[in-house]
Amino acid sequence: MVTAPVGAGFTERHLEADGFAIRYLDGGDGPALCCFHGAGGLQLSRSHELLAASHRVVAFELPGFGRSPVNDRTDTLRQLGRTMARAIEAIGLHTTSLWGTSFGGKLALWCALDHPQLVDALVLAAPAAIRDGRPLPDGPALVRALYAHPDRVPTEPPLSSQVLDQQRALTARLIGPARDAQLEAAMAGLATPTLVLFGTEDTITPPELGRHYRRLLPNAQLVLLYDAAHALDRDRPEAFAGTVAEFLARRDQFVVRQDSGLRYP
Amino acid sequence: MRPMQGALFCPVPYTGAVQRQGWPVPVTEYEAELAQDSMAWALEQATTADELGFDWVSVAEHHYAPMSLTPNPMVMAGALSQRVKRAKIALLGSNIPIQNPVRVAEEFAMLDTLTGGRIVAGMLRGTSNEYVTYGVNPAESRERFVEALQLIVRAWTEPEPFGWIGRYYEYRTVSIWPRPVQQPYPPIFMSISSPEMAELAARYRINAGFAVTSVPLAKGSADLYREAARRAGWEVGPDQILYRVPVHLADTDDQAFDDLAEAAARRRSGAYSTSNQAVDEAAARAGYYGRDVEHQRGRLHLGGDLRDRLDDGRLLAGSPKLVVEQIRSIHDQLGAGIIEVIPASPTRDQARRTLALLGEHVLPAIRPW
Numbered sequence: 001m002v003t004a005p006v007g008a009g010f011t012e013r014h015l016e017a018d019g020f021a022i023r024y025l026d027g028g029d030g031p032a033l034c035c036f037h038g039a040g041g042l043q044l045s046r047s048h049e050l051l052a053a054s055h056r057v058v059a060f061e062l063p064g065f066g067r068s069p070v071n072d073r074t075d076t077l078r079q080l081g082r083t084m085a086r087a088i089e090a091i092g093l094h095t096t097s098l099w100g101t102s103f104g105g106k107l108a109l110w111c112a113l114d115h116p117q118l119v120d121a122l123v124l125a126a127p128a129a130i131r132d133g134r135p136l137p138d139g140p141a142l143v144r145a146l147y148a149h150p151d152r153v154p155t156e157p158p159l160s161s162q163v164l165d166q167q168r169a170l171t172a173r174l175i176g177p178a179r180d181a182q183l184e185a186a187m188a189g190l191a192t193p194t195l196v197l198f199g200t201e202d203t204i205t206p207p208e209l210g211r212h213y214r215r216l217l218p219n220a221q222l223v224l225l226y227d228a229a230h231a232l233d234r235d236r237p238e239a240f241a242g243t244v245a246e247f248l249a250r251r252d253q254f255v256v257r258q259d260s261g262l263r264y265p
Numbered sequence: 266m267r268p269m270q271g272a273l274f275c276p277v278p279y280t281g282a283v284q285r286q287g288w289p290v291p292v293t294e295y296e297a298e299l300a301q302d303s304m305a306w307a308l309e310q311a312t313t314a315d316e317l318g319f320d321w322v323s324v325a326e327h328h329y330a331p332m333s334l335t336p337n338p339m340v341m342a343g344a345l346s347q348r349v350k351r352a353k354i355a356l357l358g359s360n361i362p363i364q365n366p367v368r369v370a371e372e373f374a375m376l377d378t379l380t381g382g383r384i385v386a387g388m389l390r391g392t393s394n395e396y397v398t399y400g401v402n403p404a405e406s407r408e409r410f411v412e413a414l415q416l417i418v419r420a421w422t423e424p425e426p427f428g429w430i431g432r433y434y435e436y437r438t439v440s441i442w443p444r445p446v447q448q449p450y451p452p453i454f455m456s457i458s459s460p461e462m463a464e465l466a467a468r469y470r471i472n473a474g475f476a477v478t479s480v481p482l483a484k485g486s487a488d489l490y491r492e493a494a495r496r497a498g499w500e501v502g503p504d505q506i507l508y509r510v511p512v513h514l515a516d517t518d519d520q521a522f523d524d525l526a527e528a529a530a531r532r533r534s535g536a537y538s539t540s541n542q543a544v545d546e547a548a549a550r551a552g553y554y555g556r557d558v559e560h561q562r563g564r565l566h567l568g569g570d571l572r573d574r575l576d577d578g579r580l581l582a583g584s585p586k587l588v589v590e591q592i593r594s595i596h597d598q599l600g601a602g603i604i605e606v607i608p609a610s611p612t613r614d615q616a617r618r619t620l621a622l623l624g625e626h627v628l629p630a631i632r633p634w
């Protein structure tokens with residue numbers, strides 16, 4: 001059997017927003033789910049594919065990441081959030097669910113705060129909006145921090161060191177303080193239904209950080225994804241995508257199970 | 266160093282005669298009055314042990330057989346919590362892979378609150394036949410154990426409601442009341458007889474318990490546990506190793522041996538965990554016993570006479586002086602700081618005498634070690 005590479009069924013497209021040429025991968029059909037990647041850049045996971053079964057999944061490459069030109073124009077993450085809201089509108093979407101991972105989680109939070117009409121539900125995967133100040137590991141330690149399951153480390157060729165350096169510099173410039181008083185104050189007023197996920201094996205944003213989101217956000221569910229590290233959508237894609245899909249369909253009612261326990265009729 | 270501790274195990278055996286063998290055991294000969302009497306007798310022993318200065322009294326989970334009437338040890342511990350005023354109450358354990366882990370976390374927390382923080386939270390896999398009890402595949406035992414353990418600890422410690430998306434367990438929201446009194450949570454003990462579990466205990470810094478084994482067999486596992494702990498960056502202390510062993514004392518060695526020899530002639534044999542060969546075989550084939558399956562199953566069938574059992578630490582018997590020496594040997598060979606005794610005296614009067622001798626002579630002698 002030939003296994004299709006991750007990303008099969010997705011189409012590469014481009015748009016322009018705020019003067020940035022933005023690449024995005026577009027797949028699936030259904031209500032829109034826009035995705036902001038983490039500091040490592042755009043890379044589809046099995047979770048994107050699984051979610052594309054029920055959603056139109058739009059995975060953006062943020063300006064300054066991957067193949068895009070160096071971004072020295074964006075000054076703050078909040079400003080990048082505004083750019084990305086325009087990018088979402090440029091696709092023709094008037095409302096979308098928004099999933100952000102790690103760095104992209106903080107970005108998604110700002111985007112939802114500043115564009116409440118545009119974002120109808122928020123998924124924060126190992127978000128980096130609140131951090132405990134630990135330094136980011138490097139090399140093999142970074143791979144261990146990202147994956148509890150080394151067999152799920154993607155095999156596609158790594159980005160060039162020049163691109164990695166650019167991405168690293170941009171995230172360092174935009175990520176902001178470990179505790180951002182302005183953001184946390186704003187979070188208290190966010191009515192958007194929000195699902196916050198952390199992996200129990202995550203050593204970059206440990207799962208104990210989840211409780212801050214649960215306290216600050218008035219309409220948030222916290223879930224711990226067992227046996228997943230920081231790259232939780234890659235580490236346990238079935239569990240991640242299944243949970244996200246059900247949350248997006250049922251929002252705050254998702255705590256009530258609908259799957260039947262009936263064994264034999 | 267903390268003093269050597271003594272624990273009394275109360276398996277609450279059914280005290281009536283049962284002719285039917287195997288597992289599960291049918292209730293044809295069951296009499297409610299005798300079951301009530303069995304429980305009352307267990308409560309009496311536990312209360313006496315508490316008064317005599319035992320450090321722990323303990324209960325365990327077993328199903329569908331007269332050898333233990335505590336399928337839910339939490340219920341028995343709840344009863345004990347109203348009588349045992351000083352000693353810790355140890356649950357050794359809850360068989361967490363066949364239970365609802367959130368319920369287990371809640372019950373432990375309730376008990377810790379009822380006792381003002383005197384609960385020891387044993388978490389075990391149970392014996393192979395126990396997987397039949399609630400219809401859990403024994404092949405999943407070890408993975409379920411690891412996940413349930415982490416979920417229970419999370420339920421005890423996470424202050425905000427959380428969902429758990431596990432591999433075997435899924436709860437959309439967890440927020441238990443009450444919480445454990447002991448912070449961050451009660452001490453956890455697990456069985457480390459198999460190498461897999463010894464490594465796991467070392468990795469998660471969990472205390473270790475041995476039962477249904479011999480000192481030479483336990484020593485291999487204890488050494489493995491200690492080495493794995495060292496690799497994980499910590500040192501195993503005596504408080505972290507428990508050894509469970511049957512006990513009978515009398516005023517003289519000869520008296521104690523005679524009591525046991527006489528009873529042995531009447532005693533029925535048959536190990537609980539292997540009393541259904543088909544079940545045990547299926548569990549073994551499913552990988553229940555781990556990578557040293559022969560060793561694991563072998564320890565359930567250790568034969569030998571009284572002398573053999575005394576020699577390899579499968580029995581404590583004799584006068585207080587001799588039993589102190591026997592415990593010394595277990596302590597020295599295993600580094601065990603907790604000796605947990607199972608009453609093995611043939612009669613109730615002998616059992617009362619055993620407890621009294623343990624309390625008056627043995628516990629004071631071993632405590633300073």
